[in-house]
Amino acid sequence: MLPLQGRSHFSYDPGRRGRLPRAIGCCPFGASLSIVKIRSATFHSSAPDLDSCPDSPLPEFAFIGRSNVGKSSLINMLTRKNDLAKISSTPGKTRLINFFTINGRWSLVDLPGYGYAKVGRSERGDFSASVAGYLQGRPNLRGTFVLIDSRLSPQKIDLEFLAWMVGCGLPFALVFTKADKLSGAGAQENIAAFMHCMEEISGDRPESLLSSAKLGRGRPEILALIAAALEEDPADA
Secondary structure: OOOOOOOOOOOOOOOOOOOOOOOOOOOOOOOHHHHHHOOOOOEEEOOHHHHHOOOOOOOOEEEEEEOOOOHHHHHHHHHOOOOOOOOOOOHHHHHHHHEEEOOOOEEEEOOOOOOOOOOOOOHHHHHHHHHHHHHHOOOEEEEEEEEOEEEEEEEEHHHHHHHHHHHHHOOEEEEEOHHHHHHHHHHHHHHHHHHHHHHHHHHHOEEEEEEOOOOOOOOHHHHHHHHHHHHHOOOOO
16 A cells, blocks of 8 residues: 555545544554454445435445446455446446445445446436535445556546545545556556646545455455444444
């Protein structure tokens, strides 16, 4: 994980999300992973927008990224269930907000990706509105994992989305995916360039980590971030 001292585990506006973990260090391995040891992971429901989301008291952690970033594979790797999130060869197949209940105690939320290449512009607007509505209006959302393809140089669509997240004061952590697809030096070069762009957007480097769904890389770090957020509020744990 890239170093990030003196910040919360999710980058956020302290005045907006006071229930997220406070500054504990760059990687919360002190958090009890027993809280998030995944014993069960089941599909709960889907919703097209915020108003249709299930009425649930469970804390939620959302995952989002551009089309073909490997989001479904990452979710399946985290839960160790190969068919929990449906993997498609066609980018942009996730068009609903999908809720998965983990251990009956917290929820993993699979958000529609941004940047669909094969849908109409009006549909893209609907997807953007539904995602924005959820991220801004869901009271039990504890943080969002924004997935970035480590094989690519900084992409405008990712930076625009993250600039919006920063502007809204929404808590997030970056997950650079597909670490097994590129040499270590190549991935680090792309990550360094991306983090430089993030410094220009937010004035600091957000929490970030490298992952590979194929190799299982990044799983402990993601679960540790979730555990730290849950531990901050005993009611969540």
